Structures are given as structure tokens and as C-alpha cells.
Amino acid sequence: MTSTLPAVTAAKVPAQRRPAPTTRPTDRTEPPRRLRSSRPDLLLCGVLLVAILVVQGWNIADYPTLSDDEGTYLAQAWAVQEGRGLAHYTYWYDHPPLGWIQIALLTWIPSLVSPGSMTVGSMRLVMLAVSAVSAVLVFVLARRLALPRWAAGLGMALFGLSPLSVVLQREIFLDNLAVMWTLLAFCLAASPSRHLWHHFGAGIAAAAAVLTKETMLVVLPAVVVTMWRHGHRDTRKFALTGAVTACVLIGFSYPLFALLKGELFPGGGHVSLWDGIKYQMSRPGSGFILDPGSGSYGVLHSWLYYDRVLPLGGLAGAVLLLATWRWSVTARALAGPALAVAVLALVAMRPSGYLPAMYVIGALPFLALVLAGATASVAHAVLRRRRGEGENRYVTGGRYALAAVLVLAAGAYVVPRWYDGDRTAVTADANAPYRAASRWLSTEVADPAGTRVLVDDALWLDLVHAGYRPGLGVIWFYKADLDPAVTRTMPHGWRDLDYVVASPTVRRDAADLPAVQDALRHSTPVATFGTGEDRIEIRQIETVAGGPR
Amino acid sequence: MGIRGDLLLTSVFIAAVSLALFWMAAFTLWWQMHAWRTPEVLASTRFSRPDGGEHLSFSLLLPARHEQAVLDHTIQRLLESTHTDFEIIVIVGHDDPETTAVAEQAARRDPRVRVVVDTHEKKNKPKAMNTALPHCRGDVVGVFDAEDQVHPELLAHVDHAFRSTGADVVQGGVQLINFHSSWYSLRNCLEYFFWFRSRLHLHAQKGFIPLGGNTVFVRTDVLREADGWDPECLAEDCDLGVRLSSVGKKVVVAYDSAMVTREETPGSLMSLLKQRTRWNQGFLQVYRKKDWKQLPGFGQRLLARYTLMTPFLQAFSGVIIPLNVAIALFLDVPVGIAFVTFLPAVTALVTFVFEVVGLHDFGKQYGLRVRLVHYLKLIVGGPFYQVLLAGAAMRAVWREHRGRNDWELTSHVGAHLTASEVIREDVPA
Secondary structure, eight states, X not given: OOOOSSOTTTTTSOOTTOOOOTTSOOOSSOOOSOGGGOHHHHHHHHHHHHHHHHHHHTTTTXXXXXOHHHHXXXXXXXXXXXXXXXXXSOOOSXXXXXXXXXXXXXXXXXXXXXXXXXXXXXXXXXXXXXXXHHHHHHHHHHHHTTOOHHHHHHHHHHHHHSHHHHHHHHSOOHHHHHHHHHHHHHHHHTOTTOOHHHHHHHHHHHHHHHHHOGGGGGGHHHHHHHHHHHSOTTTHHHHHHHHHHHHHHHHHHHHHHHHHTTOSSOBTTBOOHHHHHHHHHTSOOOOOTTSTTSHHHHHHHHHHHHOSIIIXXXXXXXXXXXXXXXXXXXXXXXXXXXHHHHHHHHHHTOTTOOOOGGGGGGGHHHHHHHHHHHHHHHHHHHHTTTOOTTOOHHHHHHHHHHHHHHHHHHHHHHHHHHHHHHHHHHHOOOOHHHHHHHHHHHHSOSOGGGOXXXXXXXXXXXXXXXXXXXXXXXXXXXXXXXXXXXXTTOTTGGGGOSEEEEOHHHHHHGGGOHHHHHHHHTEEEEEEESOGGGOEEEEEEOOOTTSOO | XXXXXXXXXXXXXXXXXXXXXXXXXXXXXXXXTGGGSSHHHHHHTSOOOOOSOOOOOEEEEEEOSSOHHHHHHHHHHHHTOSOSSEEEXXXXXXXXXXXXXXXXXXXXXXXXXXXXXXXXXXXXXXXXXXXXXXXXXXXXXXXXXXXXXXXXXXXXXXXXXHHHHTOSEEEOOEEEOOTTSOHHHHHHHHHHHHIIIIIHHHXXXXXXXXXXXXXXXXXXXXXXXXXXXXXXXXXXHHHHHHHHHHTTOOEEEOOOTTTOEEEOXXXXXXXXXXXXXXXXXXXXXXXXXXXXXXXXXXXXXXXXXXXXXXXXXXXHHHHHHHHHHHHHHHSXXXXXXXXXXXXXXXXXXXXXXXXXXXXXXXXXXXXXXXXXXXHHHHXXXXXXXXXXXXXXXXXXXXXXXXXXXXXXXXXXXXXXXXXXXXXXXXXXX
């Protein structure tokens, strides 16, 4: 037997002269060293998880409306599964591909069992797994940040049950996957064992998050802050260096990939990472978020339409925590998430920036954590602050009465609104027109393999399964204008097409796409599903006498 | 078809080599960073504070050869030790009157100093220490080199470590300090830092440990039972550790920056090369002696195999890594394969980064000022040091193959060599 000092079990028991962890947040409710073995924690987390899975999973395919982006990512995941490269059209470095590679992995087994299920509606189910992991990670992170159990549960509930979360987390967005990785990075950064390789892992998870959705880059400083706060004086520099190195090296695999393919820099006749980044950076801004009439303002209100509690309450919570930094232990413990919220809010405030609708997804866990933390802070202030041993029992009673009033008031405000929002989510059917259009195109068209049709990305896989030729038979509508490989096959423009499916997305984007516009102009509806703005028309291209078709 | 087939074969081959190198480098890195895994592990690598009781007696062996210049100072410093029960046995050669004179003068001054004369025709360190072993009266035999700077409280700490852990062997830290002397001494110091500060503790924990050449303490009965040191082995220190741990003796390692034995790097690049050649050859000999095969665990045997082969794997990877990257960049292999070829480079890079941080920590621990130029030297010197290590590894294989297993440095000792070049041959790193 050989061993290090002081004993064989050195790694398990704290050593005799182990220096006091001076920088670690100390809170009144020190979390159990092993969360796994804490029955109340498991129970609470488990119950909340079931609730979240039920609310998010029920009716997942029918609400919200299928989004074009979901179709894009799932179709690219399908291309990965089929061995067609990173996309079935030329991959042009619009986003790092890790996101849909993961979707491809997640949907791989279901699509083996039933190939026809590889459509946006049915594959939303895999997002349930992602939501579940993220929700559990929110709970774990809250406990690791020394929040009391009830506050950790509150954070998890806010994260998983807010109507805004329910809507957005159901959708096949890269952001949801990136959030999962980011939360993992935070959890590892706040690892109670402060293991060097946990911190190394945090760096890898952070890199995975960025390679899944590049916007997560702005959250990385918050990961570093969390790691700094949880590190130990003696090992911190190794831990931080390990994390940063791991993150940078994994992150560099993306440009390395481009380099190895000879697509790092722009050049004649090929796409490049450089051009992809240039495109993302130069996307037309959507205006200042508080300027009514700007696109960003509209996006903000689309979020607030679903829920005001989480975005606004979380923002207020972040401000409260940052303001009480000097006095509140909780505020210091939650420095990482509060910083993440602050950074994400500031980035959203850029006057010239482009603000996509899914942007808020990256902020949801931090808003939830910060709001839960602020609630815990307030609860502590009400119940415990300046409470001596022999406090008058009427004063103590008053504290509890005040707490009860606050809880009731908050409940009275939140519960009805969330009930309405979540009821819509589990009952509404927003995708009947899509399903009907898909059914029509699968059954009413005589020769799918020989038919060319422009569709939005959400319907694309449905038609692939119905026998249309992927890529040049069933065509992502904007490729008709933007992808030379597609336009080359349409020498006569709209005349080379048979159908165009005019969904809301197609009608909206056609303004900037002349070929699509022509197709819409030279076609007549043969079937219409739904009414008003949300209707989906299947339009047949007019046959011109003497024309090729 | 032929070309495609060739390409496929090349791809598979370099992917396999890359993955092997990757795992090798990753494991080495993992072990190198052992002490910093958690704050608790780091705390456990230090000596625990002595309880004041001193119950063991020490016999400190001090082999000295043509070291009259430094020997007296070393003895004086050892005599300043706070421990109350120890003897110093200076071992000198019968053909070395200058050193003998210094030793005998010291023995006349202080009854705790004794002199033993080694009369072997061909001399080396293990033979000298074996000569002294029957004369040891202490419970514990300790080994120091003639130029070592030993901390006065070291013995008290070692005493406590023996008693509180029930160890058979206690290995203290040895640290090269003169990192500012040259580019290679910088890397040499850092090698020691990572070895004694971190890696050796892992070996102790896993139950397979190549001991260092000095600041090593062994219970006298255990040492006698093992027949002392192997006089034919070029890395007798490593060999002793391997033999003792293979039969289940408990080895404890402790490192305290205040308590390490301070040494200096070899005086020239050539002497470093020779020293390293000797260690590598010694490692090879230990590997071939197969004592490590008695280790009970498969993992332990694997660790032994790997550790003893490290110099050669190191040499190999130093050549292969750049070659691999070149293949990835210039040969038309699939992107996935090209990616794999970068893996060893990635781990090498991570190792590099940790070395930079290690240098910073080294400076902090020893209160030394590490400047930007030292970090630059560390980085720029990296590849050249690799070349040096590879050269030493190849020399070792060559010499072992030719059956030349004399103590290269000792055999060259003469008027042209100063004492300082002979003495720095101690710990395998």
C-alpha cells in the first residue's frame, strides 16, 4: 500500500490543513454536498419535472405555429442523417453546424423506427428531452449557487412553466440546445468539488454552447465569473486556465473545419466562413427595442404577449441583485446569472442590432434564476433580517403575515395569467392548415417525383416523405432566388415550377425575392387552408400556351 | 482504385497514430495536473504539521565524490537540523583524498558525523550507499547529495510523516531553483516542479512509484530486507522505488515549498543531455528487470509500463506530432481524418498552457520573480527541449543496445570537469 499524505483516502476527506475556502459564497442554506443523495431535493425536482414535461409535452405538435427556422434546422439534421453533408443545399456557414448535428443525433432513433416521423410537428418531441435536461440543470445550478431548496424549485418552475418558455422551448430552435450546454457549463463551473476537470468540462460545454448557437458567446463572461467565485485560491488559476483553454481550443475547431475544407476565406466559386460571419454581422438592424414602430419593439411585445412575469420580473430581479451586491449574500452568489441577464439585456438594447424572436431563449434560465434569487433575497429580508433571539412574537407574526400577503399577491397576479397562457398551449391547434396542406400535396398531386414546388422550410420534410425530390423537386422557397445551384435549374424562372405553397412566411419574405414573387403572381390557388393572415394557399403555376410547361 | 486504397490506408494509419498519441498526451497531462485537481488534493500533498514528538532516529547518507568545495557547507547545514536524533554518514572514495579530508575534519568537529570509505574499483552512487548501509544505526536511512540545501525542519516533518501514516518510505520534495540561468534550466526546473509537486503524489496514491535520488527516507530494516540499492542500475533510485512499491511497501510523498531540498540544474546542455541519457537508460533497465510485474493491479502494471517507457514515447511523439499536422494540412485526406490528426497537437497545446500557469505558480511558491521573457523562453524553448529529450532517449537506447551501462558522468570525471557537473544526477523526471 502506498499513499499520499495524510492518508489513503486523501481525495475524499478534507486534509488537516485545508485552507478555509475564503471566496466561496456562504449562505444560510448550504446545499447538500451531494444533491443526488438528498431526498427532498430529488422529490421536489422530480415533481416539477413531471409538471414541466406534461405542460410542455401536451399538444406540442399543434402549438405554437410551425416556424420556418424549425423546418430549416430539422431538414439540415435530416441531411446529416442521410449522409448528405451538413445541409441538403450548400452549407454556407450561416450558423455553426453543431446544433443540427445534435438534432440529427436526437432524432436518429425515432427516425429509424419511423422515417415518416421526421417532420417538424412530430420531432418537436425530442425538444422535450432538451427542456427536461435544461430544467433539471436550472435546479441543480440554483442549489449550487446556494439558493434555498424552495427558491431552486421556484427557479425551475419559472423556467419551465412560464407560457413564454412553454411556447419557445417546444420549438426546434438551436437556442434551446445552446441553453442546455450553457447551463451545463454553469453547473460545472459551480461544481462543489471544485475539480479541475469539472472546470475543464465547463470550458468544453461553453464551447459546445457557442458552436450550437453563436449568440451564447456573450454569456461566457458570466460563466467565468461563476467559476471565479466558486474556485479556490490555491487552484483557481489552473481551473480558469483549463476552462478558457478548453473553450478556445474546441471553439477553434470550427474555423479549423473551414480551413481544412478550404473555405475559411472568401474565394471564387465557394462559400466561406468569412462571408458567413460578414452576413450575420451585417444583417439589417431591427431598430431600438424601446422605439415603438421598430422591429425589435415588435419582437419584445411578442414576448411580453406570452408572459410579462419572467422577462420583466427577471430583469427587475437582476437590477435588485446587482444593486444589493454589497449587502446580500444571495446577490453575490447569483453574480453569474445576474451578469448574464445584464449582458443579454444590453446586447438587446443595441440600437442598430438585429433582434431575432428566439433571442430571449438564451436569457430564460438566467431570468428564472435571478427572479428566484431575488425572491429568496426578499423573503430573507422579510423573515430574517435584524431578527434577534428574543424578538417580540407580534413582530415575528407580522413578518410572516407580510410574507403571506406578498405570496398571495404574487400568486394572484401570476397564476391566472399563466393558467390562461398554458391552457392555450395545451389546447390550441395552430397547425391544422399546415397539416391539411401537407395532406393535400401528398394525396392530390399525381406525380410527386416529377413535380417542382416552392414551400417554406416547415413543410419541406413532409413533402420529401411524400415522394418529392429533395432539394430541386421540393424547394425551400428562398433558394429559388438565393442559391445559384437552384436557380441554374430554373432557366425559365417561375415557368419551371408547378406549385408554390404560400404560407405566411412565404408571403412575408416574397417582398425581397423576385423569383418567388413571380411564382406567386403567376399562380392561382387550388386549395386554401385556414383563413386571413394565417391561411396557407397551395397555388398552381399557370400554364402558358407555347411555354415549356 | 489503387490511389484511393492507398489514401484509405494512410488515413486509417494516421488516425490510429493520432488517437494513440492523443490518449498518451491526455493521460500524461491528467497525471501531471494531479495535485491541482481539487483544493483538497493540493492540501493533502503537503507535510502535515509535526506534533512535536520525535521518536525515530535517522542515518543520513551523504555520498560525496570530488566535492570538497561544497561538502562542508552541506554538512554544516544538515547539522543545524532541529531534529534531536540523527547521524550523518559521509561516504567518500578511497581514491579521493581531498573530499576525505573535508569529511574527516567535519567528523572531528561533531560526533554526529561519521565517515565511511568506499573501496570499490569502479565507483558509483549505489555502490557507495550499499557500502554505508551496514554502518547505519538509525531507524530510518535518508539520502542526500553533497550539494543539497536541506531545510532544518525537514527531519522533524519526516519523522511525523512516518509515524502518522505508518509509511515505509517517505519521499520529500526536490526542486531545481535556478530557472533564470538558461532556457533549458527554465524547463528543467519546471519539470521538477510538476514531478515533485504533482505527478509523484499520483504515483504514491496508485502504489507504483519511481523514487527520487535524494531527500528520500526508507526504514532501515525495509532497506536491508531489499538488499539496498542495485549497484548495476543506472537509475538506482527509481529502481528502489519500483522494487519497494511492487512488494507493497507504503510510500508517502510530501511537498512543501518551504521544505524542499534545493538544487541546481546541470551546468551545460551537454551535461543535461548525459544526465538524461543515464536516467532514460536506467528506466529501460528497470523496465527490463521486470520487478514491476509483481504489482497486483492491472492498472498499476500499466502505469508502471507507461511510466518507465515515457522517455521513449516522448521522443516518439515529439517527432510524430508535427508530421501529423503537416499530413493533415498538405495531404488530401478526408476532413474527419484531418480533424483527428489535430488531436495530439491540441493536448500538446493544453499542456503548454498549463506549463505557463505552472511557471507562474512556481514563481509564487518560491517568491521568485518570473518575467515575461521567462514565459517567452518557456514557450519558444518547448520544441527545442523536446528535441533534447528525444536525443537523450535515442542515445539511451543506443547505449543500452551497445551494452554500455557504465556511469557515463562518473567515468568522465577528471580535471577538466568541475565538481558541479558530476553531482547533478539524481532524480528521474
